[in-house]
Amino acid sequence: MSIYPNTDETIVILKDLVSIPSPSGNTNEVITYVEEYLQKQGISGYRNKKGGLIVTLPGQDDSRHRMLTAHVDTLGAMVKEVKDSGRLKLDLIGGFKFNSIEGEYCKIHSSTGKVYTGTILLHxxxxxxxxxxxxxxxxxxxxxxxxxxxxxxxxxxxxxxxxVGDFISFEPRVEITPSGFIKSRHLDDKASVAILLQLIKQINEQSVSLPYTTHILISNNEEIGYGGNSNISPETVEYLAVDMGAIGDGQATDEYTVSICVKDASGPYHLELRKRLIQIAQENGIDYKLDIYPYYGSDASAAIRSGHDIVHGLIGPGIDSSHAFERTHKTSIENTAKLLYHYVQSEMTR
Incomplete structure (x- = not known):
């Protein structure tokens, strides 16, 4: 039996997650799914005031803590205006372009609780x-x-x-291909959430002894910039965001490896933590790529901007066509899960 989290189970969780509408600001249903999944493993957490979920795994050293985050909120929209024609204008939630949702099926979540379907079109x-x-x-x-x-x-x-103000979610159109690709909207960042949930399950089932108390934050406001900038205990030394790796011209990231970010729009990530992540990958035969994301921010960079004195890093599976019709491969999920499994059992950089 493999010591690593089961990838097939991770993909099942991922399919469930992307099928639950959760644009930033409307994430209660998907957070409830995460809570119930963990409760089945005998693991409890608590919600912060913003609606994110925090789980704490005890470690041998309770004087220094780790924190890992992945965000369950997604891109979406709100009703901007009800037009005289009976159609709706949209206001976007998150950083993406209108062309990426042209022709997409959607749901309108009315404040009365009723859900209506529709299609996003050029007038x-x-x-x-x-x-x-x-x-x-x-x-x-x-x-x-x-x-x-x-x-x-x-x-x-x-x-x-x-x-006006009713939330709009986009159909994920999730599909798993025989060749191992996962195609869906909202792999950013529900792929990473699924990976963390399986990691927690594996640690629990194997009775893994963690060297440091480790907090897992499933954040719910990352797409609008502040999902993981609070609820960071003063004992926290290392903060690792688990988010997507962006693929494109000039990028090293691909759909088959774990991406280790060295710099994004907020600046460089912590050098010593990056070096140790690379060392862990090399020692355990984990395929990885180093990359810079020029138009990107994470929960870890949000935590730094909010003034926390922490060592911060960012890793994640490689996602093609980010913030549009996304795709990754199961080997990228596997490599990310393996790196996380060894990382949470490793010694800190300081």
């Missing part, structure tokens, strides 16, 4: 009517939601209970 979609539809900018003025209800004007929409 001038029909090529039989709009000659220059391909030239129009995909922006808030031109994009709208076509609701799957009989609505002919704004009053009809209001009668449904839909109003």
């Amino acid at each position: 001038q979609t029909s090529v039989h009517v709009y000659k220059d539809s391909d030239k129009l900018e995909r922006n808030q003025d031109n994009m709208e939601i076509r609701i799957d209800e009989v609505v002919k004007n704004s009053e009809d929409v209001t009668k449904l209970g839909i109003e």
Whole structure:
């Protein structure tokens, strides 16, 4: 039996997670899923006031702590305006572009509790009517939601209970291919959440003795910049964010290895922690890549900006087409899980 967390089980959890709508600001349902999963393992946590979940695993040394985070909130939108036509304008939640959601199915979560389906479209979609539809900018003025209800004007929409501020979630369209790829929206960062949940389960089932008390934060506001900047105990020395590795031209990250970030838009990550992560990977035959993400921030960088005196790092599975139609491979999940398994049992940098 492998000492490492079971990848197939991780993927099952991942499919569950991405199927639960959780745009930043509306994450209660998915946090409840995480709570119930851990309770089945006999593990309890508590919610902070922002709605994130914190689990503490006791360690031999309780004077110095570690903290690991992954975020369960995702990109999404809100109803910006109910148009006279009965369609909806959107306001985006998180950093992405309108073109990445054109043609996507969505759900409108009304404040009354009812959920309606719709499709996100360019207003001038029909090529039989709009000659220059391909030239129009995909922006808030031109994009709208076509609701799957009989609505002919704004009053009809209001009668449904839909109003400004209602959350909008995007269909994940999750699929696992025979070749081992996982295709879905919201792999950022639900892939990492699934990895951490399996890690906690493995530590519990194997009765692994951790050298340091270790906190796991499942944060719920990362996509808007402040998910992991609080609830950091004064004993915390090392803070490791587990988030996606971004793939593109000039990047080393791929879909098969664990990505170790050396720098993002906030600046360099801690050099000694990076060196030790590399050492752990090399000693245990874990495939990794080093990379810089120029337009990126993490819960760890948010914690640094908020003034915490910590050693911070960032690792995660490589995700293609981040903040759009994302994809990774099970080997990237495996390598990330292996690095985390050995990291939480390693000695600190200081």
